[in-house]
Amino acid sequence: MDHNMDDVKRLSVCIIGHSFVSRLQRYMDSNSSLMNLNLDSDNFNVWVCARGGLRVSQLKDFIKFKNKPHVCFIQIGENDILRYEMEKLSTDILSIASYLHEGMDIPVVIVGQLLRRQPWASSSDFNAKIVAANNFLKAGCSDLEGVHFWHHRGFWSDLNFLCYDGVHLQCPGSPVHVVSSSPMHRYWRSIRSAILH
Template sequence: MVHTVLIFGHSFVRRLDSFLYRNREFGWYNLGFDGTEIQVEFASLGGGTLRPGPKCIQKENFMHIFHTFKPNTVFMQIGGNDLTQENYPDKLARDIVSFADYVITVYGVSHVVIGQLLPRYSGSSGHDYNEKVNKVNRWLDLSLKGRVNITFWHHRGLWNNTASLLIDQVHLNNAGMLIYAKNVRAAVGSSKRK
């Protein structure tokens, strides 16, 4: 039986989908999986937020992918856009976990992987943006230890040298996107084994 995986989130997911398509001749189609065991689908919204608003990822016209694709596993890259306005990072972290629980309960998803939020170097994100990212990541990491149906994924190779891997102080350049793709692939592979 094919294991279906949905890669879900904001512009990082959209850019990952485009990157993989451009690099399909190098084996990156379907996130590098052959498709007989794991089938990958992408759903993304540039500027997407967890909080209510015009780009809220929880709107039905965006969430319909859960009905049509029926994923076994969901990899989520969410929360980064919310942090520009969020004063309470721990509340955002709790809301991310609540959304993951909602997806599990309502749509029958077996496992959710929450991707580590990444730093930004844009002044428009706020002077304390990266500090808030650290708080959200720390809260997610600690609170999800011991959970069997939700995993927090640390993006290896994207933290210490992130500034050199960004194209516009927010989004990853090609070198950064390759590292990100490898991380998402590893997260998907590890979630299938759970």
């Protein structure tokens, strides 16, 4: 389908989630080459809707759009792992994704793969539960129109992507230089790829 560029509105993208997303916002704010996911601002408008500690049960009331996005990327669930059965957790995440797509008429909703933690920072079975939740999410997304599961690459061979607290992604120190091998930059690149994909 051909469009003149004049006919195409800017694609509006909202990244929603907990502290990973808040920290991503700070990372993007730290360097002009990272802002807007380094996507052409004539064609893309990226913004963040996040709060540290955000849980799945709080998400529906937390989401408030002044302008409805075309694409939502959701990173949620890690804070809920120890309180839920994994199938129930994935069902609740997918019901929010469906609500965004069908109820709010957002064309594309992307559910980000949940990431692991250091066992000493959570519980010995936390990472096994993360894998189970991701399997349920992936299977569930395949049954939903307009809802997609996104694999974060580069976070699965070891736990070296985690910072000193064993929970969050390592971020380059301040002042921030773009370190393309840093875990935060990998996460930034992963979400950028999801949007372009």
